[in-house]
Amino acid sequence: MFRLALTMLINERGKYLGIIAALSFTALMMAQQPSIFLGMLSRATALIDDIPSADLWVMDPNVQYSDDSKPLQDAQLYRVKGIAGVEWAVPFFSGSIQARLPDGNFRNCILYGIDDATFIGGPAKMVEGRITDLRQSDGVVVDAASAKGVLAQTAAGDQREPLGVGSTLELNDLRASIVGLHGGEPNVQSQPIIYTTYNRVKFFKSSDRKLLSFILVKLQPGVDAAQVVRNIRRYTGLAAYTKAEFSTMSSNYFLFRTGIFLNFGISALISFLIGGSIAAQTFYNFTLDHLRYFGVLKAMGASSRLLFAMIALQMLCAGAIGFGVGIGIVTFFGVVVQGGTVAFSLNYWIVGGAALAILLLSLGTALLSSRPVRRLEPAAVFRG
Amino acid sequence: MSAVTGDSQERAVQCRGLTKSFGTGEARVPALRGLDLDIDYGEMAMLVGPSGCGKTTLLSIIAAVLDHDTGLCRVLGRDLKKLTVADKVLLRRQAIGFVFQAFNLIPTLTLADNVSVPLLLNGVGHAIARKRAGAMLDRLGLGNRVDALPSELSGGQQQRVAIARALVHGPRLVVCDEPTSALDAKTGDAVLHLLREVALEENRTLIIVTHDSRILKYADRIIEMSDGVIMQSGTSQSPVPDTRSNLP
Structure with a gap:
């Protein structure tokens, strides 16, 4: 039947x-x-997930999610480095910047500044070039999707011409050379993601007084993360979260605060x-x-x-x-x-x-x- | 409940003081008023009478699709009042074949599938059911149309399919509601002849409700009803013509 x-x-x-x-x-x-x-x-949470080496994220206590940048004094980096149980601590900049394309168009981008010496905080996957190429003068690394998408310049006949290694663009009216393409995802607002070194950020955003958005911390083997977090909060007045905590905090912000x-x-x-x-x-x-x-x-x-x-x-x-x-x-x-x-x-x-x-x-x-x-x-x- | 089998010692249908009313209170309308009726195995009985006299109600009760109020109704040796709903479902499934006024063939199923339905309901496998359905259709002159849809057939052919469906599982009792009302005279005549010839084999009992006086000649007994009771019951004197060669 x-x-x-x-x-x-x-x-x-x-x-x-x-x-x-x-x-x-x-x-x-x-x-x-x-x-x-x-x-x-x-x-x-892509930014947090893409930096597996950082055990703790240290930031201004008023920060609510990963794209919420409330800059710190550079001196805070050295205070965090002095906390017992911290193996290393590196600076990380997260902010926005306006890019001017070769064809004259402007585009708002996310700019990440990573530690000049170690490149910790860099993109998880490079599509073209190497992250160490950031040592080159004016070097920046752009996400591959944006390079052939929103950042691609319009050539004659309305043809889209993707940016590649060797292309240039202007960040805050300053010349930047693309030395690599990374495979990271755009952020929530689908803005292009540009990486450069922390000290070069100071060059591109010279008008900003404070640029230290986060301090990325690696714990010494065997130390109690919760204890180090408490010590950072106690001795620096900054907020510190484990990677998982900060990831959950950022997710929750988008889930419940938007x-x-x-x-x-x-x-x-x-x-x-x-x-x-x-x-x-x-x-x-x-x-x-x-x-x-x-x-x-x-x-x-x-x-x-x-x-x-x-x-x-x-x-x-x-x-x-x-x-x-x-x-x-x-x-x-x-x-x-x-x-x-x-x-x-x-x-x-x-x-x-x-x-x-x-x-x-x-x-x-x-x-x-x-x-x-x-x-x-x-x-x-x-x-x- | 075991499989239903005929008992030669008793009648196929036996009703005593059968009553049935519809509605309640002042709106209560009696359809059957203490009706007595006996129909034997192997008998072809036709229920006739004016509209509203209770023919269809009586047929529905005998076919175990409607409960009566009071009185006795034994069908194929079963007291219907004592049967549970599940018992009645089983009785209908195993022992009763149905032929409807509007054929009621499922339009999206082929003839073989339509005829297979009673066999499938009785647990016969699909392949065997289709084979037996095909054989029954062949017997009724439609062996070459097993994969046709009902809409591709004439009215007479559709009624023959309905007859095949009613008989394929070998029921002891076949109930027919106005089987010729949707057919022209010639086709109706042929269908009744076929129904009588095929259905009365194996000592089956046929009960037909009809308004069509032209088919009364096929009846072994004509039961005339009026206002919920049987007015008279008698045998048909007319000879039964052979119309098999005029199948529609």
């Missing part, structure tokens, strides 16, 4: 495709919106409601259209349980196909935007969540649609 149930659904082409389309849309939006949100969230989570959540919920309603309504209509035949089956000896199982199978099958199509489209979308300016991160949790949503939607629709069948008296088939 289950085979016949599926044949009944599949041969009703119009409604069948309508249900599949609505469920595909629902699965797509249920996976795509959280994936973009998660992508943005991962960008919010409207991004709410906006994406509402978007996903509305998509679920719209797609789900269309799918449920179409399937309900399909069941109503076949009510007469379900009545015939009931008269011929099909139990209500069997009829519900047939209806549930029809809807679950449509749900599985719709889910597959939807997730397939989202995956394709993810492949297309990979490495670009669109933040996107599809993981098993999101796929599982979308699957659960479609499963619940399918079961709910099957329950709703089977109601008139359950209430149908088999004698109704003799009433014409």
Whole structure:
């Protein structure tokens, strides 16, 4: 009977495709919106995650997340270095700067200044060139996605010409030479990310009095991180967090202190409601259209349980196909935007969540649609 | 409940003092008023009477799709009042075949799939069910259309498919509700002849509700109802013509 149930659904082409389309849309939006949100969230902590060697991040106590820069006095670096348990401490600058492209266009960028001697705090992955090339005069490293994207200059005939090693741009009206391209992701605002050395930041942002955004700390082996954090807070008055704490703090800021989570959540919920309603309504209509035949089956000896199982199978099958199509489209979308300016991160949790949503939607629709069948008296088939 | 089998010692259908009403209070409408009826195994009985006289209600009760209020109704040796809902489902599934006025073939299923339904409900595997459905369709002159959809057939052909569906699982009782009302005279005649010939094999019982006086000649017994009771019951005197060669 289950085979016949599926044949009944599949041969009703119009409604069948309508249900599949609505469920595909629902699965797509249920996976795509959280994936973009998660992508943005991962960008919010990308800076922290990309510097694995730093055990602690030291900063102004009022800093709320990784892009929130409240500069410190350079002298604070030496005070932190003096705390017991600290193996090394290096300066790190995080701020914005305006870049002028060779074609005359301006673009706001994120500028990171890393330790001149050790290059700690540099990008996790270099696509072209080496991070040590920053020793070259006026050297900067630009993210590869922006180099061929927003930073690409417009040449004759509206052709986009990507920046590469050897290209130049102006940062605050000062010449900068691109000595490498890194594979790091853009930040939450999808701005280009430029790395240079900490001392060269002072050159590019000479008007700023204080430039020390964070102090990156490596702990001596075997020391208690919590104790060092307490000591830094006690002796310097600065805030210190472990990598995990700072990452969570930055995520929480975007989750709870901005409207991004709410906006994406509402978007996903509305998509679920719209797609789900269309799918449920179409399937309900399909069941109503076949009510007469379900009545015939009931008269011929099909139990209500069997009829519900047939209806549930029809809807679950449509749900599985719709889910597959939807997730397939989202995956394709993810492949297309990979490495670009669109933040996107599809993981098993999101796929599982979308699957659960479609499963619940399918079961709910099957329950709703089977109601008139359950209430149908088999004698109704003799009433014409 | 065990599989339903006929008992030659008793009637296929036995009703005593059968009552059934619809609605409650002042809106209560009696449909059957203490009806008595016996139908034997192997008998083809036709229920006739004006609209609203209770024919379809009686047929629904006998087919175990509607509960009666009071009285006795034994069908194929089972007292319907004593059967649970699940027992009635099983009785219908195993022992009763249905032919409806509007054919009620599932439009998205092929003829073979439609005819397979009673076998599948009884747990027969899909391949065997299709084979047996094909054989039954072949017997009814539709062996070359097993993969056609009902919409591709004429009314007479669709009713033959419905008859195949009603008989494929070998029921002891076949109930038919106005089986010729959607057919022209010639087709209706042919369908009734076929129904009688095929359905009455193996000592099956046929109960047909009809308004069509042209088919009464096929009945072993004509039961005339009026206002919820049986007015008279008699045998048909008309000879049964052979119309097999005129199948629609």
